[in-house]
Amino acid sequence: MGKREVMRKKRRFQNNNLTKFFFILFPIAAIFSLMLSSNQALPTPALEEGELIANGFNIFLNETFDGNGRTCATCHRLENNFTIDPEFISTLPDDDPLFVAEFDPNLQKNFENPRLMRELGLILENVDGFDDLENKFTMRSVPHTLALRTSIAGPDGPRTGWSGDGAPGDGSLRSFATGAVIQHFTKTLNRVPGVDFRLPTDYELDALEAFQLALGRQEELSLPLPLKDAVATRGQKIFLDNSLGKCAVCHANAGANANNSDGQNLGNLNFNIGIEDLPDKPQDLTGELVPLDDGFGTPGNGAFNTPPLVEAEDTGPFFHNNAIDTIEGAVAFYNSNAFNNSRAGMILANLDPNGVGIQLDADQVVEVGGFLRVINALENIRQSIQLLELGSQKESFALQAPKDFLNLIIHEIDDAIMVLEGGGARTSGGVGP
Numbered sequence: 001m002g003k004r005e006v007m008r009k010k011r012r013f014q015n016n017n018l019t020k021f022f023f024i025l026f027p028i029a030a031i032f033s034l035m036l037s038s039n040q041a042l043p044t045p046a047l048e049e050g051e052l053i054a055n056g057f058n059i060f061l062n063e064t065f066d067g068n069g070r071t072c073a074t075c076h077r078l079e080n081n082f083t084i085d086p087e088f089i090s091t092l093p094d095d096d097p098l099f100v101a102e103f104d105p106n107l108q109k110n111f112e113n114p115r116l117m118r119e120l121g122l123i124l125e126n127v128d129g130f131d132d133l134e135n136k137f138t139m140r141s142v143p144h145t146l147a148l149r150t151s152i153a154g155p156d157g158p159r160t161g162w163s164g165d166g167a168p169g170d171g172s173l174r175s176f177a178t179g180a181v182i183q184h185f186t187k188t189l190n191r192v193p194g195v196d197f198r199l200p201t202d203y204e205l206d207a208l209e210a211f212q213l214a215l216g217r218q219e220e221l222s223l224p225l226p227l228k229d230a231v232a233t234r235g236q237k238i239f240l241d242n243s244l245g246k247c248a249v250c251h252a253n254a255g256a257n258a259n260n261s262d263g264q265n266l267g268n269l270n271f272n273i274g275i276e277d278l279p280d281k282p283q284d285l286t287g288e289l290v291p292l293d294d295g296f297g298t299p300g301n302g303a304f305n306t307p308p309l310v311e312a313e314d315t316g317p318f319f320h321n322n323a324i325d326t327i328e329g330a331v332a333f334y335n336s337n338a339f340n341n342s343r344a345g346m347i348l349a350n351l352d353p354n355g356v357g358i359q360l361d362a363d364q365v366v367e368v369g370g371f372l373r374v375i376n377a378l379e380n381i382r383q384s385i386q387l388l389e390l391g392s393q394k395e396s397f398a399l400q401a402p403k404d405f406l407n408l409i410i411h412e413i414d415d416a417i418m419v420l421e422g423g424g425a426r427t428s429g430g431v432g433p
């Protein structure tokens with residue numbers, strides 16, 4: 001990230017009004033949009049849904065579940081696209097509950113690794129159970145919680161978290177919150193419900209689920225898009241070409257779902273694409289103990305869950321361990337031996353008439369990166385337009401806080417600019433359609 005981007009981010013964080021405004025915006029927007037879609041006659045279920053989303057928002061932002069002071073938004077930050085990264089972390093005060101392991105003696109050992117948190121944005125997760133805290137853990141990046149409605153339904157049930165098995169019990173998004181409280185909110189490592197934290201109630205789980213499902217994109221894109229930018233257009237073609245980029249095999253429509261050879265949607269799947277086999281991962285270079293992350297299941301099968309890509313560029317660094325910093329770097333990963341020798345890479349090579357997994361030249365990497373930047377910018381613009389539309393309604397809540405409302409829109413547009421700027425001059429303009 002360039003200096004200018006960091007400055008822009010800082011400016012954004014300093015604007016407390018923005019966070020305050022989210023309080024107002026989401027609940028009312030949720031109810032308001034439901035009112036709009038239901039055309040005057042407001043059925044009770046819609047109102048209840050709006051209320052549920054509004055309460056879910058409040059819980060996500062403020063509820064500590066009688067734990068160590070963290071909330072869901074401690075890591076899934078509203079003002080940072082519902083995730084955190086090292087640059088963002090560097091703007092937080094030392095007493096932020098994110099850093100609880102640094103100031104609470106009960107959580108100093110085996111709860112977080114403060115160095116890996118600050119330098120690489122990694123969070124400690126005991127995905128395979130709490131029975132050997134010293135040795136059994138993984139260090140994972142924080143995924144954004146946008147577009148979840150499109151990205152968690154797999155053929156064998158819901159797939160949540162980087163390995164697809166992040167939620168306890170039925171594995172659903174609803175249950176995920178219970179797992180998050182036990183993992184991240186506890187006051188001591190005993191993790192006794194009722195003592196170290198309280199478990200979410202059924203209503204709270206419903207509300208958190210409704211709120212999270214309301215965030216971001218509600219539908220898949222329909223690719224190809226008619227793009228103006230020549231670089232992004234070439235990138236899109238490569239992305240969709242099942243004999244070249246092969247990206248859409250697993251990321252259909254740049255989302256989180258796989259396709260079979262007939263173009264039929266297979267849902268959200270797990271693959272071993274070899275991220276753990278990358279040599280010199282940033283986490284390993286620190287010399288800190290980071291056990292191999294074995295992915296899905298206990299013990300794991302090495303597979304990780306496919307994330308959506310529309311929201312990827314402005315939620316980096318990338319992959320389950322933040323191994324790669326830039327979107328072009330993430331695209332170039334697919335050229336690596338780590339990918340091409342992975343289970344998924346070898347399957348692609350077996351299906352290829354020339355026995356090639358994925359092999360893009362330097363220009364093609366930039367083109368696919370440009371495409372991913374452009375679709376992320378278009379999504380930011382879509383969100384700002386949606387907000388503008390909400391704001392232009394008569395009796396709109398936006399009139400109560402016009403400055404904050406504008407700030408929110410500027411935040412989205414800033415994101416769009418940031419996303420495009422990072423790609424260099426070649427992709428800095430011509431967003432279409």
Ligand code: HEC
Binds near residue numbers: 060127141142166173
């Ligand atoms: C200390 C940081 C932290 C806190 C607090 C936190 N999360 Fe997370 N969240 C993470 C990390 C790290 C992951 C990745 C976990 C994994 O791979 O299984 C994650 C993953 C998720 C996912 C999966 C997203 C996906 O695309 O599959 C959801 C949903 C989620 N969190 C919701 C919540 C909710 C709800 C709360 C509050 C009850 C919460 N989180 C609190 C760090 C946090």
Ligand code: HEC
Binds near residue numbers: 239251275321
């Ligand atoms: C075999 C399935 C598969 C193919 C093919 C594939 N991906 Fe992925 N992709 C995944 C999985 C699984 C992950 C998450 C892996 C992890 O973090 O361990 C991922 C993650 C990513 C990420 C990181 C997203 C984030 O939020 O951190 C990017 C970017 C990405 N893929 C781009 C691409 C591009 C570009 C191509 C084509 C050149 C491609 N993928 C081809 C399965 C695939």
